[in-house]
Amino acid sequence: MSGGDHLHVVTGDAIGDRRRAFGLWLVRGAGALVALVAAVQALDAAGVVGLGLGNWRPTLYAWVAFCICLCWGQVILHGEQGKRSLFVLPAALFVVSIVIFPLIFALGIAFSNWNLSSPDGRQFNGLDNLRQMWGDPFYWNALRNMVFYTLAIAVEYAIAFGLALLLNAQIRARKFFRVVFLLPLMLSPVAVSWMIGKSMLEARFGPMARFARWLGWENPSFFGTPEIARATIMVMDAWTYIPLMMIMILAGLQAIPRELNEAAEVDGASAWRRFWEITFPLMLPVSITAILIRIIFKLKLADIIINVTAGGPGGATDSVTSFIFREYRDRSNVGYGTLLAIFYLVLIVVAMTVLIKLAERWMRPRY
């Protein structure tokens, strides 16, 4: 963020004592209301008072009321400044209440044995889940798969770059090709997993199987062995997401001034050298952004796997997300699943931080 070009407004706000008192009273009162309602509900849930409230909705409503009062209070207490913070405050409150609370909640769940289908309810079991995770070969296998899946981004990047170069060349019907190349990104992964994974790759009479037989592959099976199954998943995921990188790279290519390439051409550089010495280095920042975003999306990979292979054969295609999904679906094991997810989150945050730091170093001009 650049700090220089902020909007400067000078306003004189005369906030009287009564107005200030009202604002403070409003915010504190709403806060007290939330605390009160939550406390009553907790007592009710513990069975101390029998109000018979079926759910925690009252607390939710109190919280929403508090958020509104907090925003209103900003304007009352700070006048013009408060109106400015009103731009960011709703979004911030929204994210805090939807992410931060559940995350804290998740930490509590992660260290307990909680099977939703068992009547015992939640039991704190310390580090048992962590120990179970340590000895769970399927989870580590899923993590290793994620590494493979992420490495496939290198190939996707090369293809996306190639396509972007094609679209940036002097061609006719550029708009047509751009729309067509973009289409796979618009398709729902679930539909794609049926369209491609279940019907086109069907081993007996799917068109791809036919094509493979025509090419001379005797018994095409795209999900038979672990390696091929993993490759197939990679191809399907690549098919959907290559346009994302392609569009970003294309935007980068169009931002390069034409004079640079023309000057190099006049100097007699071949197309190959022009690419490696001008286009590619200039595209480095865009490329890194595109790859980072692609990695973020790749780490969420699940829909296709859940719907096509359900992790099979033998967990060979499992991503972490699809593994946890089945852990919950098959065993309703909320506690263990949450711990796995939180561990995954920690890994991701560490890995992404390292990657972003490295990217910053690479992007810095060297000469």
Add this chain to the structure above:
Amino acid sequence: MSSQIFRDGESDRAFRASWLFSRAAIYGALILWAVICLFPIYWTITTSFKAAPDVMRGNLVPWVDFAPKWLGLRSLGLSPDTIFAESTVRAEFLKRFWNSTIVALSSSALAVVLGSCAAYGLSRFSYRFGFMRNSDISFFFLSQLILPPVVLALPFLVLYKELALLDTRIGLILLYTLTVLPIVIWIMRDQFASIPTELEEAALVDGLSIWGAFVSIILPIALPGMVAAFILSLVLTWNEYFFAALLTSTNAKTLPVMVASQTGSQGISWWSMAALSTAAILPLILVGILLERFIIRGMAAGAVK
């Protein structure tokens, strides 16, 4: 006797040949990739009109290889002969379709409203909430992008159960808004940064309040960016499967969940699956064809500084 006096030099003719060759290579590659992109869509749409033997024989071209029948649409109760009859399948399908539409539209709209305000504030004012400055707040919003859905899924399952929000559209809308909010903020921040502050300064001098200037001056200028953000959010929320599969069961089930559940239960009846998949992808294909410019604009924002 006429003989050609002027000829292209040796090097020029070589150049012409290589130019032709490069043209052929470029168009060949373009057409190859276009086929790769379009064939699955073509296959899905045609399969919904095929009877079982046509699928087995691998017939591809309608009217030439096989006679198209209304099988796929009939299985959804939408073919010409069933459209006026009572159909439970159609009611089910339309309900899912409607759920998807409502959830996708309202969560995208909510995300665009919240995200635009936040992005505008961050691009114009210096905030200080406790230790958090502008860059920290931006990072706080954008970092939500990294959060994998699986981390939130199980806590939300339990939380929504307690709040009686499980299997409701509101619950899904809130979560979807969260997942697309960082993307909206990213696009809109870029958008607002490109609008000069002199515009608001002039408006403020003329007596508008800061919110008045935002709504009447800045928003109309930033509208294309907002449309781009809205459409990108729409794509992501319409296609979302993971949360919907976990958090909805009968009432709020969305179209992707319906598509996924069909593959599991009743074996594969090709035409009905193809028709369902077509219904799931067609709205966004139309959006993609008609509003491609905005999608590209949205994705390019932030990539190029």
